[in-house]
Amino acid sequence: MAHQITLIPGDGIGPEVTDAAVEVINASGVDVDWDVQHAGKAVIDTDGSPMPGRVIESIRRNKVALKGPVTTPVGYGFRSVNVTLRTELDLYALLRPCRHYPGVRTRHPGTDLVVVRENTEDLYAGVEFEAFSVENQKLRDYLRFFRGYHLTPDTGITVKPISLSATRRIVRFAFEYSKREGRKKVTVGHKANIMKFSDGPFVQIAREIAQEFPEIDFDEMQLDELAFWLVSDPQEMDVLLLPNLYGDIISDLCAGLIGGLGVAPGVNLGDTAAVFEPTHGSAPDIAGKGLANPAGILLSGVMMLRHIGEHEAANRIESSIAAVFFSGEHLTGDLGGSAGTADFTRAVIARI
Numbered sequence: 001m002a003h004q005i006t007l008i009p010g011d012g013i014g015p016e017v018t019d020a021a022v023e024v025i026n027a028s029g030v031d032v033d034w035d036v037q038h039a040g041k042a043v044i045d046t047d048g049s050p051m052p053g054r055v056i057e058s059i060r061r062n063k064v065a066l067k068g069p070v071t072t073p074v075g076y077g078f079r080s081v082n083v084t085l086r087t088e089l090d091l092y093a094l095l096r097p098c099r100h101y102p103g104v105r106t107r108h109p110g111t112d113l114v115v116v117r118e119n120t121e122d123l124y125a126g127v128e129f130e131a132f133s134v135e136n137q138k139l140r141d142y143l144r145f146f147r148g149y150h151l152t153p154d155t156g157i158t159v160k161p162i163s164l165s166a167t168r169r170i171v172r173f174a175f176e177y178s179k180r181e182g183r184k185k186v187t188v189g190h191k192a193n194i195m196k197f198s199d200g201p202f203v204q205i206a207r208e209i210a211q212e213f214p215e216i217d218f219d220e221m222q223l224d225e226l227a228f229w230l231v232s233d234p235q236e237m238d239v240l241l242l243p244n245l246y247g248d249i250i251s252d253l254c255a256g257l258i259g260g261l262g263v264a265p266g267v268n269l270g271d272t273a274a275v276f277e278p279t280h281g282s283a284p285d286i287a288g289k290g291l292a293n294p295a296g297i298l299l300s301g302v303m304m305l306r307h308i309g310e311h312e313a314a315n316r317i318e319s320s321i322a323a324v325f326f327s328g329e330h331l332t333g334d335l336g337g338s339a340g341t342a343d344f345t346r347a348v349i350a351r352i
């Protein structure tokens with residue numbers, strides 16, 4: 001029976017790279033019934049929102065989606081489309097494997113790590129108080145009266161909520177994932193020395209849950225130290241467990257370690273739905289030119305096929321992507337080659 005999968009082409013280079021992914025997955029012989037759902041700038045006039053309810057409903061129904069980058073138009077007052085998706089579907093874990101494939105230029109060959117990012121809280125929760133606003137003044141008055149903090153009226157405030165329950169959920173997810181995938185070590189990144197009541201419990205809970213997984217090493221690092229180690233010796237790292245904001249920044253850094261944004265895959269996971277998408281955004285500078293590297297979404301597609309039990313096809317596609325990288329003949333511009341999206345895709349399909 002065909003797999004029902006939601007396909008969101010998205011904005012910018014999204015449609016080009018999702019087309020490539022559909023071609024490759026179809027060529028692998030896996031039977032997929034693609035439920036195409038447009039989102040982003042193009043649907044605002046017809047649907048009244050860049051992330052309409054029908055898209056969310058489709059993912060709820062199918063439980064699996066493959067998604068291109070969808071941008072949130074600035075200045076229209078829309079909530080971030082990605083935050084909407086994550087909140088509506090409770091996609092609490094963002095998993096970004098960063099594995100170097102031979103043939104892709106990098107200063108760090110042999111890097112093979114995974115970023116596990118908490119996806120719902122932290123400074124991205126959207127709890128904000130604009131400078132000079134009435135709400136901001138009330139909050140500042142409260143802080144002065146009850147805690148003696150003096151903040152000037154021109155101070156904008158963003159709140160960093162980190163709950164014990166969401167932390168337990170992501171920490172458990174990271175350890176269970178590591179166990180299932182045969183990973184050896186989980187390193188938690190934090191600034192608990194400064195943010196005692198948000199990063200503090202994040203590390204403490206990680207320490208506690210680590211004891212239930214004696215087969216997996218546990219390490220904790222200040223985020224600045226982690227950044228240093230990542231650009232010095234990333235081969236020593238295995239699974240990185242991070243709160244939302246640090247996870248966002250560190251995953252782009254890790255994409256840089258393995259050859260760039262064009263090759264980095266990912267998935268947003270919840271208990272009932274999974275949305276697979278590359279780490280890169282819409283890359284408006286190269287959109288519509290046929291130059292985008294589709295490897296990030298192709299490798300996201302490989303993760304998706306494993307998620308739905310199509311391991312053999314996933315292995316075949318991953319091997320052919322690795323072979324194209326290794327041959328060096330059909331690399332896109334971001335990897336130092338001169339091939340376009342279609343050349344790379346054709347080369348992958350030829351090797352499946």
Ligand code: ATP
Nearest residue numbers: 069071261262280281282283284285292293294334
């Ligand atoms: P957004 O605002 O949607 O995040 P952005 O342009 O700020 O978009 P990205 O799209 O993530 O950020 O990427 C930054 C740059 O990296 C792009 O402008 C592009 O030059 C390059 N890039 C990203 N993805 C790819 C890709 N798949 N293939 C080739 N180059 C890419």
